Amino acid sequence: MPPPRSTITILLTTLILTTLPPPHHQQQQQSDLDSDCTDRWIHIRHLPPPFNLHILNNCSSTHHPFSTNFCPFTTNHGLGIKTHNQSHSWYRTDPSLLELFFHRRMLEYPCLTADPSAADAVYLPYYAALDSRHYLYGSDYNSSDQHGRKLANFLRQDSPEIWNKHLGHDHFLVLAGSAWDFSQPLSNGNGENNPRLWGTSxxxxxxxxxxxVLTLESRAYPFQEMSIPYLTSFHPPxxxxxxxxxxxxxxxxxxxxxxxxxxxxxSSTPNVRRSIRLECENNSRLCEFVDCSNxxxxxxxxxxxKPMLHSSFCLQPPGDTPTRRSTFDSVLAGCIPVFFEELSAKKQYRWHLPEDKYEEFSVMIPKEDVVFKGVSVFEVLNEIPTSEVRKMRERLIEMIPRIVYRKHGSSLGLRTKKDAFDIAIEGTLQRIKARLEDISDQ
Incomplete structure (x- = not known):
């Protein structure tokens, strides 16, 4: 059941009242708690509610018959309800609400400026993935090529000097999904005669x-995309x-x-998940299978x-797309991730995970070896010395702060540790600065 209308109203009102940055002197006082704001000023672009807040009003499946109801998970600014009443850190979080949660955390960012001309970067609080449902389910014909056009028109027409200053090179937004789901060719969505392929353009x-564009999963080649960690369910205050x-x-x-x-x-068709399930069935004493179907x-x-906490290795085979939220759940549990292709993580989260040191905290077994060459995952992992496993887990635990999204309004003590949000913002600012310097040199 959707949450009461009052819950959504309170959420919208809170975001509306806090969308505008505080006065400059208040920002500087807050920033003194963190660090100097030089080269870190961000302007939150004001977008009309249809681009973000109104989308939350259409959260139920009654608005999009083939879509899921995400209303219950909008509470706590996208963290969802607590797993139980006594919990202070664990929530029933849906990763698709990252855009809402990121917006809320941006409002706490210590170096906000109301003056776009003084900003080093401009944040667009557009709930892109949530809005995509309108183009996936909202009509009888393929309108996937229309996703984003209204936003583009708005940015060109409303205070055009903000956009024209760097033609978007200083702008960033969050896209809570795989980039592959938003990269359909424009030619696929221009009318009734075209097939309805999954995704938008x-x-x-x-x-x-x-x-x-900060995505949960990026493609290998476009320079504008950068993947950031999935939301887990752990958000300590x-x-x-x-x-x-x-x-x-x-x-x-x-x-x-x-x-x-x-x-x-x-499936009877050979694939890495099938091979893993068969291995687990044959080694049930040392391999646990948690069925998360449907x-x-x-x-x-x-x-x-709980099972991850009691396991040495957590297998992370690709599914419909290469990456999995489970990767970050396993890091959080100190369960060493086992990857079967590099696109699952090594080619993704370069800001949050050390790209050149994956062997220090994970294991790589090519899926082709498992499916077609008879390589046993169990035997590979069982042969790793205990001392090496211990070192890998220690390295993994050191990385936990980097992949956790702490709760909004968290204590000052916790803010001394950079979390996934902090690292994403830091990386974005560095990326934008480098881009603008390249353009200036050219």
């Missing part, structure tokens, strides 16, 4: 070629709760060698986090 619009979790991860007894939490693998685990972290 948002990233194919030339208007946004210069904009930095203070340092004590964060450190309490780290202690639990460190002392957890790893009684299971390997774990796979996911769905699929039941999304039953998506909003219930207890189903997979």
């Amino acid at each position: 948002f990233l194919e619009l030339p208007d946004f070629y210069n904009v930095t 203070n340092l004590a709760l964060f450190e309490s979790w780290i202690k639990r991860v460190k002392r957890s007894k790893r009684t299971t060698l390997m774990l796979f939490a996911g769905g699929g693998g039941i 999304g039953i685990c998506e909003h219930d972290p207890i189903k997979f986090m």
Whole structure:
């Protein structure tokens, strides 16, 4: 059931009242708690509510008959409801609400400026992935090529000097999904005679070629995309709760060698998930399988986090797309991720995970070797020395702060540790600065 109308109204009102940055002197006082704001000023572009807040009013499946109802997960500014009443850090978080949560965290950013001409970057609070439902489910014909055109027109017509200053090179936005789902050719969506292929053409619009887009999964080649971690269900509000979790991860007894939490693998067609399930069935004592078919685990972290805490390795085979939220759940649990293709992580999260040191915290087994050459995942992992496993887990635990999104309004102590949001903003600012310097040199 959707949450009461008042819940959505309160959420919208809170965001509306806090959309405008505080006075400059208040920002500077806040920034003194973090660091100097030189080269870090961000202007939040004011967008009309249809580009963000009104989208939340259309959260139920009654507005889009073939879409899921995401109303229950808009609470707590996109974190969802708590897993249980006594919880202070764990929520039933839906990763598709990253755009809403990111918007809320941006309002706490210490270096906001109301003057776009003084900004080093401009944030567009457009809920792009949520808005895509309108173009996926909103009509009887293929309108995928229309996704983003209204925003492009607005940016050109409303205060055009903001956009024209750098033609979008200083702008960035968040796209809570795989870039592949927003890269349909424009020619696929121009009328009733074209097939309805999954996805929209948002990233194919030339208007946004210069904009930095933070996605959950990027493609290998477009320079404008950069992938950032999926939302997990852990969002601590203070340092004590964060450190309490780290202690639990460190002392957890790893009684299971390997774990796979996911769905699929039941097809007779050879694929890596099928191979993994067969291995788990044959080695049930040392391999645990958590069946997450039909999304039953998506909003219930207890189903997979407890088994992950008791497993040494967490298998991360690709699914419909190369990346998985489960990768970040396993890091959070200190369960060493096992990848089967480089696009699952190594070619993705360069700001948050050390691209050149994956062997220090993960294992790579090519899926072709597993499916077609008979390589046993169990045997590969079982042969890794215990001392090496311990070192990998220690390295993994060191990385946990970088992939966690702390709760909005968190304590000052916790803010001394850079979380996934902080690192994403830092990377974005550096990327935009480099782009503008290149353009200036040219």
